[in-house]
Amino acid sequence: MVMSPAVNTYPLSSYTFGSKEAKIEKDTSVADRLARMKTNYVKEGMRTSVEGILLVQEHNHPHILLLQIGNTFCKLPGGRLKPGENEIEGLKRKLSSKLAANSSNLQPNWQIGECVATWWRPNFETIMYPYCPPHISKPKECKRLYLIHLSEKEYFAVPKNLKLLAVPLFELYDNVQRYGPVISTIPQQLSRFQFNMINNETNDK
Template sequence: MVGAGSAVVNTYPLASYTFGTKEPKMEKDTSVADRLARMKVNYMKEGMRTSVEAILLVQEHNHPHILLLQIGNTFCKLPGGRLKPGENEIEGLKRKLTSKLGANSPALVPDWQIGECVAILWRPNFETTMYPYCPPHITKPKECKKLFLVHLSEREYFAVPKNLKASCCAIV
């Protein structure tokens, strides 16, 4: 088996994973405007927001796909979220993955193998747009988001909150 930090990424068929359900995880905000307003309030208290997201790769029809969490019929996102102030990125991502996809039974929670950071995105203002660089004229970005590749075992159990749906998207 290839571990974290390797140039090789093993992917396994989606059918080799088991998906169960757990109690709903409600979103804190009902709209994008509410989320940005909350982000502004938190920025005034804590400074720049640091968030992490996981790229979970699986195979479907012999082609790589990314596992996503679908909210409603139109919005999908990578599992992850905001780190606590001073929290380590790897430990924070493991905490978020367990919160979003881990079973209630500790025996069924995956041993998350966090791999490479594959992207860093910056939010210069309290807007939805994020960039793969911090614009040079921005001295106080509002958010830094890091995307990490997560190496999955051949078999895992994922518990998806009842208000979300596990979905996958082909990598083109």
């Protein structure tokens, strides 16, 4: 029998949350984002982006940390890599930009784990696929999702214009209408992992 890879998840209460200056969103609408992507594509070629899946637990159920913009749109922390930038280093940079305090003493220990999904954007449209269609020779974006192995305690600084939500896996599952195809399929992508629910009571013994 093949053992499933294990992921330690700690209670949400183990983590401390603060705030920092607002992060100005470069795009105020989907149309703006696609237009900017088109401009960047001409200069740099295919967009490569990385996002992190940060797991915590409440009541022994895994939750994912999502950034909420306004009252509706949710996204994973991460973003676009610089041309030629290493994916792991780029993801650490993006996670710190989104969730780390400005103080060097309070930098989270980002442990980048497995790549659990790759998504492709064939055209300058909102739709993405978990494969690159064979007739597309020049996809416009490749997005990779990495599992982040969080330490038992961390301090996260959330930009003032964003909210950080802990959303249970069961709410994400099959909820394309609310979370879109990438986030709503994370429960299936994580099904090959074994979750170790580590509680504060266990740690105190």
